[in-house]
Amino acid sequence: MSMGMGPMRGAGVPVQKSKNLRGTTRRLVARLAPERLKLTMALVLGVASVAFMVSGPQILGNATNVLFDGIVGAKLPVGSTKAQAIQLLRAHGQGQLASMISGMNLVPGVGVDITRMGEVLGLAAVVYVGGAVFNYLQGFTMAGLTQRVMFQMRQDVEAKLSRLPLRYFDSHSHGDVLSRVTNDIDNLTTTIQQGLSQLITSILTIVGVMGMMFWISPLLAAVSIVTIPLALVITMLIARRSQSHFVAQWKKTGTLNGLVEETHTGHELVQVFGRSDFVVDEFARQNRSLYEASFRAQFLSGIIQPSMQFISNINYVSIAVIGGYRVAGGLLSLGAVTAFIQYSRQFTMPITQIASQMNMLQSGVASAERVFEFLDADEEDLELTPASGHEPVSGRPGSVELDHVSFRYEPGEPLIEDFSLKVEPGETIAIVGATGAGKTTIVNLLVRFYEIDSGRILLDGIDYRELGRDQVRRSFGMVLQDTWMFSGTIRDNIRYGRPDASDHDVVAAAEEAHVDSFVRTLPEGYDTVLDEDASNLSSGQKQLLTIARAFLADQSILILDEATSNVDTRTEVLIQEAMSRLREGRTSFVIAHRLSTIRDADTIVVMDRGRIVEQGSHEELMKVNGVYFALYNSQFSGAST
């Protein structure tokens, strides 16, 4: 996976499309399924809230009408009827005004009916407050709902991490995986949190307002309706183009994350090898391309909102003009027009809102796709349910047999070929061989980090395939090259191998690994908190801690993989003693490069290119005068040359 090494693609090249926009959206929606009940409740509350809110302007419009009636009424002669007044106006050539009045509910000569207006406004106030209460309840319900959905999503990601085969981690950039489970999940959470609730309210409002508009004036409503398909088409046209840029944006964020991670990890190398300028340039190049993608995504999705506002304004103007005509023609009340203008605002506002949420939603869907991709990655093969009677593996003697095992990392590139080895309980097996002979791979197979392609491995006579992976691993105590510690206290890190160990046991294990005296010199002792990379410890100290960890885990089979290469020789002598004590009665696999440390192994297995070339005790192999003999002597060649 060489990334970003190729020549930059021109800015005009179309970016990759979201692979499956509809499918991803559907899967996101499916995630809401367990919350059906709450979602329905939120919907009902939403409907109630919208119904209240939507009737508000209508009631306010009535108040305007009462007002307008009073004003116009006051101008007309006192005592005359409405019909008389209209006739009078017509006679004076004011037909326009006359027809308007004909549509009004007024009594000539009588001013504004304050009491009636008070009643109407009181009702409006009640309706508004009621709507708000329902709205709050809806928001409250939605908050719980979305949080639970996201909680579950994060749990799923976590669960997935533990089900992925090691192959996945070995073949994907850590930075990119990390970006998926952090940056993308983060972005998705924000989207769902802010987007979903608003989306529901917006859609409900559109429906409610539309109903009201039709009720007040079908003509004006029809005018407004025309703008909807227009709005939809524009939104979709823009959204489709910007979506692909969002996908590119998140993909490039992942790549950039990878570059940052590797440069920071190899910081000193970059400096000493004079690569700083080059790396900064490379970063600039990728940063630039991320910038282009994110700019396009932002701009394109950003123009949705002004476009909607433009449509909304056209709508507003149409209503003002047409409404004005209708009122003047007496076909509509002024209150209806005012109410309508408010409605048209209320109507375009949720559309605008959906539109402005669009970029967030789009970016969220792009992230969701990356998260789903992660969740869809091939998992470790399903395990057979462990056959009954095979459960208590611990406490078993610990015999291991590899029977004609073959394995390859890449199809077509055989690595371990027809490997057979039988180990009796309590034996110490040393595996030696040139670098790349397949020693580490054997460890990967023994603890089932990888599954074998053919042959079988037996643990106490039981085929691995009949056991759970965990059962297999629980039989092994390991000291790996990897001195990984988690951020926590030294005590908890030692206890990692056996969580129920007492403090006393922890200290005892530390003493055996000769790490106790060092730990005691730390100001916080065993409660010293290791930071993320355990950078407050030297690599030798970390190695000692991992040894203590293995001591405490106390399993029937041990794997020591180059474990002692970072421990100084004097401490190592003591560890060797402790190790041989620990090896008593336990089966041990030792992978070491210093042949002096394995001389007392029961069997030494010499590997070359994935096969066993020699096998036997130190004395036996020395007599054979073969590969081992050569290896052993070359150790001292430094002295002779």
Added chain:
Amino acid sequence: MVLIGLLVRFLRRYVRQISVLVVLLVGQTIGNLYLPNLNADIINQGVVVGNLHYILRTGEWMLSLTLLIGLASVVAVYWASRVAMGAGADIRQAVFTSVQRFSARDMNSFGTASLITRNTNDIQQIQIFLQMALTMMVIAPIMCFGGIVMALHEGAQLSTLLLVAVPVMAIFISVVMVKVIPKFRSMQTRIDRINEVLREQITGVRVIRAFVRDDFEADRFDHANVSLTDTALSVNRTFALMMPAMMVILNLSSVAVIWFGGRLVSEGSMPIGNLTAFLTYILQILLSVMMAVMVAILVPRAAASAERVMQVLETTPVIEDPRSPVTPRDLNGRVRFNGVSFSYPGSERAVLEGLTFTFEPGATNAIIGGTGSGKTTLLNLIPRFFDTSSGVVSVNDVDVRDQARDDLWHSLGIVPQSAYLFSGTVASNLRFGRAQASNEELWRALKVAQASEFVSQMPGALDAPIDQGGTNVSGGQRQRLAIARALVKRPNVYLFDDCFSALDAATDARLREALATETQGATVVIVAQRVSTIMHADQIVVLDDGRIAGIGSHGELLESCVAYREIVVSQLGEDAAR
């Protein structure tokens, strides 16, 4: 506030774009404010008096205004996106570039993982905030101010209502904010915590599985997840109150406008059309406040991120180049320690004390000693990853502190304890120190490093892909490639930090033999655990607890140095020590 400082610093470049943006937004907002005014005219001078011609003419004018507003806002979005994303990219570049100047100690004090988050996620937060702020932060005040002016214009008496509505809203928002902001901060730390756990689980996957601690890890994650969810829930529920409460304030204001306005209209002191316009203005004023709130929601997170980014930008590396660097006259490769002591800051115990010796060019020099005896620390003083507490380290006969670090590093080839390769190809890794090296030179280096055999078997050979960290080759192969990488650079000082540990004894021996001819004339410094690796060195420095326990050849040390003898006996047996 740090956020403002950061923005001011990075937006300075965009002053012109921002001015254009502001002008456009002001125009757009004024246009939007003027529309209700025209609407009022339609009612007052068109509808009420039945003037259809006036209605139509004003309608046309409103339509053209609408078009102008639309155009202005599209251009505004263009510049807002350019500026926000541009500034984001600039900040990313600045952070990345400044980390490049960091010394080892600076790297440690931040932690690699934290620096990665600061370089990506944190800047993303600032970018999102900026995008919102650039439009809304400009529009909101103008809209609010303009709305007030227009409202006053429509009906001065009615405007007293604003004296009630706006403070009520402001007080309400402040109360919610005061409640929510601390929660937001704790939400951010909990997000960080979740990410930290995930990061550890990805890097430690082998150990976790080996010890079958998936359940424990799941618990750890569960704990972090629950605590994040709790906080997020409480934040969101508080926010759920915000919208409805604002709507109530807004709508009740409308009711009040009609009530009081209605009286004014019926008294004849205000035209009825103004009432409708007034309603729209009230709506816009309160809307602008809400907009400000939406931006304000993003502030806590952006502010926290800005602080974290600023910390990186403001870090003065503990080690910097001298103001007037001295260029060594002769690049002979001599490395000299003169009375060197070193202790970590804040630590009383010296890691190294009183070291004096010279590594001569053309000689192989070795350092041997126990874990924690200070071998790697000693090596780190040569490329000036750390500065001595006292005493002088010189390379090419010039104090390393007087040299430009790039010059210094040019002379050095390092092979670290844990080999690290970069994603790319075998060739791109080998050319790391000298980009113009020919393929022949690469093969030569690979041969010396005992790596030519496996590289030639890799698909694509020199062009075979290498994953990040070099995880697709074995530990021993990684080390040999790292050695070849140093050889290609052809420095005059080689520093091998215990890098033969993953090699089997036979490869180790062949490699050292080949190395001896290849590095002729250069200064070679080897740190090792294995006596067999270093016993033929010209000079061996035996370190014990940061002090020199002995210096000399293998034979001399066997005679004079007890510590060395012990090591030899423990590794090679009693015979070898005779």
